[in-house]
Amino acid sequence: MVKVVRSFPAPASLAEEAEKKNGRYDKADVIARLKEDFHNKCYICEMKELQDPNVEHLLSHKNGTDRQRKFDWENLFWSCGHCNGIKNNGKYDRGILDCCKFDPEKYLTFQIKEDAVMIYVRDSNNEVHKRTASLIVETFSLKNTGMRTYTSEQRLRLLQKEMNLLYRQLHKVHKNPDSQSAIRVIRSLLRRESAFAAFKRCYVREHAIEYPQLQQYVNIYDG
Numbered sequence: 001m002v003k004v005v006r007s008f009p010a011p012a013s014l015a016e017e018a019e020k021k022n023g024r025y026d027k028a029d030v031i032a033r034l035k036e037d038f039h040n041k042c043y044i045c046e047m048k049e050l051q052d053p054n055v056e057h058l059l060s061h062k063n064g065t066d067r068q069r070k071f072d073w074e075n076l077f078w079s080c081g082h083c084n085g086i087k088n089n090g091k092y093d094r095g096i097l098d099c100c101k102f103d104p105e106k107y108l109t110f111q112i113k114e115d116a117v118m119i120y121v122r123d124s125n126n127e128v129h130k131r132t133a134s135l136i137v138e139t140f141s142l143k144n145t146g147m148r149t150y151t152s153e154q155r156l157r158l159l160q161k162e163m164n165l166l167y168r169q170l171h172k173v174h175k176n177p178d179s180q181s182a183i184r185v186i187r188s189l190l191r192r193e194s195a196f197a198a199f200k201r202c203y204v205r206e207h208a209i210e211y212p213q214l215q216q217y218v219n220i221y222d223g
């Protein structure tokens with residue numbers, strides 16, 4: 001999960017639809033804007049180019065009974081069906097971190113060691129951060145149905161693949177710290193728009209001594 005810059009004002013259809021009895025929060029203008037603002041990447045697992053994008057409500061609209069939440073632009077997020085399904089569990093009802101308002105990299109540490117995804121919270125008393133970490137870990141590991149076994153493993157494999165791309169380029173920079181071609185590729189891999197950016201950015205930040213020249217590409221938003 002990385003910081004996302006939400007665009008304003010809200011898509012026009014939201015206010016119009018909110019006036020209707022059976023109004024929708026997923027009109028074409030909402031979909032187009034979410035896709036663009038979130039770089040067509042699930043905000044929870046960070047998988048790119050979603051085949052099954054969902055409009056996800058950060059705070060549940062409780063089957064439409066909470067109309068304010070249902071049509072609130074700032075409550076709408078772009079996620080994959082896998083993550084939306086996992087988050088749709090009572091234990092996440094009290095909310096997770098809002099990546100449009102806060103920079104997750106400031107509060108969470110993202111790691112993958114072999115087959116295990118680990119998310120650490122800096123403030124162990126913060127329940128919102130703890131729930132966020134638990135949700136992200138679940139999206140790579142939950143196997144409570146046949147389909148989830150497949151979709152969780154798929155995300156884990158894609159994350160490993162992306163990390164290997166980064167490791168290969170880092171190895172080049174390790175051998176030649178001035179390799180402009182490797183630095184260019186790394187810079188692109190570290191963009192927030194890229195797949196699984198939080199994990200790659202965190203790795204580079206944690207290896208600041210080996211890669212001082214790359215730290216400028218992994219800055220954290222203040223706030």
Ligand SMILES: [Zn+2]
Pocket residue numbers: 042043044045046047079080081082083084139
């Ligand atoms: Zn996802």
